[in-house]
Amino acid sequence: MSDDFILETRRLTKSFKGFTAVKDVNLKVRRNGFHALIGPNGAGKSTCFNLITRFLEPTDGEIIYNARDISRVKAARLPDLGILRSFQISAVFPRLSLLENVRLALQQRRRISFRFWRNESCLNELNDRAESLLADVGLGGQRAAMAGTLPYGSKRALELATTLAFEPELMLLDEPMAGLASEDIGRIADLLERTARGRTVLMVEHNMHVVSRLCDRITVLTRGEVLAEGTYAEISRDPRVVDAYVGRTDAA
Amino acid sequence: MLWRPNSTLVGTAVLVIALAAPSFVYPVLLMKVLCFALFASAFNLLLGFTGILSFGHAMFFGGAAYASAYTIKVMGWPTELGILAGTAVAATLGLVVGQLCIRRKGIYMTMITLAFAQMTYFFVMRAPFSGGEDGLQYVPRRAVLGVIDITDERALYYVVLAIFLACFALIHRTIHSPFGQVLKAIRDNEPRAISLGFDVDRYKLLAFVLSAGLSGVAGATKAVVFQMASITDLHWGTSGEVILMTLVGGIGTLFGPLVGAAFIVGMQNRLAGLGEWVMVTQGLIFMTLVMVLRTGIVGLLSDLRARISRRRTV
Numbered sequence: 001m002s003d004d005f006i007l008e009t010r011r012l013t014k015s016f017k018g019f020t021a022v023k024d025v026n027l028k029v030r031r032n033g034f035h036a037l038i039g040p041n042g043a044g045k046s047t048c049f050n051l052i053t054r055f056l057e058p059t060d061g062e063i064i065y066n067a068r069d070i071s072r073v074k075a076a077r078l079p080d081l082g083i084l085r086s087f088q089i090s091a092v093f094p095r096l097s098l099l100e101n102v103r104l105a106l107q108q109r110r111r112i113s114f115r116f117w118r119n120e121s122c123l124n125e126l127n128d129r130a131e132s133l134l135a136d137v138g139l140g141g142q143r144a145a146m147a148g149t150l151p152y153g154s155k156r157a158l159e160l161a162t163t164l165a166f167e168p169e170l171m172l173l174d175e176p177m178a179g180l181a182s183e184d185i186g187r188i189a190d191l192l193e194r195t196a197r198g199r200t201v202l203m204v205e206h207n208m209h210v211v212s213r214l215c216d217r218i219t220v221l222t223r224g225e226v227l228a229e230g231t232y233a234e235i236s237r238d239p240r241v242v243d244a245y246v247g248r249t250d251a252a
Numbered sequence: 253m254l255w256r257p258n259s260t261l262v263g264t265a266v267l268v269i270a271l272a273a274p275s276f277v278y279p280v281l282l283m284k285v286l287c288f289a290l291f292a293s294a295f296n297l298l299l300g301f302t303g304i305l306s307f308g309h310a311m312f313f314g315g316a317a318y319a320s321a322y323t324i325k326v327m328g329w330p331t332e333l334g335i336l337a338g339t340a341v342a343a344t345l346g347l348v349v350g351q352l353c354i355r356r357k358g359i360y361m362t363m364i365t366l367a368f369a370q371m372t373y374f375f376v377m378r379a380p381f382s383g384g385e386d387g388l389q390y391v392p393r394r395a396v397l398g399v400i401d402i403t404d405e406r407a408l409y410y411v412v413l414a415i416f417l418a419c420f421a422l423i424h425r426t427i428h429s430p431f432g433q434v435l436k437a438i439r440d441n442e443p444r445a446i447s448l449g450f451d452v453d454r455y456k457l458l459a460f461v462l463s464a465g466l467s468g469v470a471g472a473t474k475a476v477v478f479q480m481a482s483i484t485d486l487h488w489g490t491s492g493e494v495i496l497m498t499l500v501g502g503i504g505t506l507f508g509p510l511v512g513a514a515f516i517v518g519m520q521n522r523l524a525g526l527g528e529w530v531m532v533t534q535g536l537i538f539m540t541l542v543m544v545l546r547t548g549i550v551g552l553l554s555d556l557r558a559r560i561s562r563r564r565t566v
Binding site for chain 2 (some may be wrong): 037053055074075076077078079084085086087091094095096100103105107109112113114115116117118119120122123145146158162166233
């Protein structure tokens with residue numbers, strides 16, 4: 001396998017009792033690119049995503065990351081390998097402050113997290129780094145606020161700051177624009193474009209404006225199988241894709 | 253002027269009251285409050301700070317009570333070793349039950365804790381060494397560390413107070429530690445905690461063992477205070493009672509379980525004269541409290557304080 005690809009799935013398959021949600025999916029994600037996984041509802045995008053992020057066990061097939069088979073690795077091990085995922089619904093810790101949210105990510109890498117006898121003030125040395133990450137996503141100066149009180153767009157930004165604390169090589173984003181107000185979409189897309197430079201992004205996304213703007217490679221799934229792959233221009237001309245998306249192409 | 257008590261001041265005041273209390277209140281009642289306050293605080297470490305609802309904590313509390321009563325009475329161990337034995341039994345039980353239940357979620361997890369607690373209850377009830385329905389009575393009060401004569405109830409009170417303070421300090425530290433941060437993260441959003449690389453099952457298991465062990469300290473100490481281990485300590489009603497104490501006092505607050513324990517133990521003491529109507533009266537009071545104070549007594553107090561300080565700053 002060539003070094004050009006950071007992530008590859010080989011014949012990835014997932015069956016739930018008699019129903020095959022993902023079937024023989026071969027996906028190749030180019031290093032340092034923005035790759036989108038799209039498809040109509042029920043196409044198996046989320047299942048595929050949850051397989052790659054190890055929240056689901058594959059029935060068959062392999063997931064190769066940096067020349068290593070990760071198809072049996074625990075989900076909690078992925079951050080150590082440089083893979084971070086996000087969730088459809090913004091995933092913050094609502095009853096922790098913004099600073100604590102980001103600091104948890106920094107803390108995880110320090111291997112001090114089982115020390116129940118240590119005072120949490122030993123975490124203060126991480127504050128500077130956490131604050132600069134908050135400032136990067138435009139949340140500087142709000143460190144003490146509770147994450148649960150933030151507006152939705154800012155929660156997305158906070159989530160991104162937490163993700164970036166890991167300096168991930170590969171970011172897996174599950175519908176990063178879902179639920180955002182239209183004025184926030186541009187802002188979060190800008191933020192993604194800026195902060196994810198030099199990293200690889202694989203995202204499931206419905207918003208075609210965002211996909212066409214950010215992603216250089218698009219894979220279309222229908223009924224659990226890969227229908228087409230290419231650039232946005234190629235995909236949008238593909239009659240099979242137009243077919244699968246009837247009623248949706250004009251929206252894009 | 254804004255009244256803003258600082259925590260050192262409040263802490264000192266509470267400590268002074270705690271030291272002077274046996275001059276005004278019957279020491280055994282105070283010790284009962286302390287034991288249940290510790291039990292509820294240990295329980296709250298799971299419910300309030302990790303998001304795990306156990307409906308079987310009586311097995312740790314009662315199991316430790318039996319272990320300490322047995323080692324002290326039958327095996328002739330000194331008091332402090334008996335309490336340690338109770339703690340160890342509870343923590344071990346917590347390790348086994350924790351392993352089996354934390355992988356489940358929500359109500360399934362809760363039912364597993366209840367099932368194990370019921371098994372423990374019936375096992376102890378039938379076991380040859382436990383005294384059946386009578387429990388283990390007449391546990392001797394041997395001098396603590398060989399010098400402190402605890403047949404004197406005031407001396408015993410100060411020993412119990414010291415045990416309580418040490419354990420409460422440990423709980424406080426656990427909540428405010430790097431580990432406590434992870435627990436709160438798991439409580440708030442478990443999938444996100446996993447995606448950040450935390451092996452949540454191991455954190456939950458450690459929290460479970462800590463909570464079980466500290467509940468064990470409470471149960472073992474109670475056995476020394478009342479000089480007996482009773483089957484009601486293992487009954488599911490005790491598991492329910494500790495949930496109520498936490499609810500009434502305030503889930504996820506540091507002092508809520510203490511207030512809840514004092515409130516409920518005090519109330520049971522006051523209402524004892526009502527005879528059969530105790531349960532009915534208690535039920536009504538709980539219903540009212542849970543419906544009116546959704547954040548518990550401590551939640552209500554901090555709401556009031558916030559409201560007062562807001563009004564004064566306006």
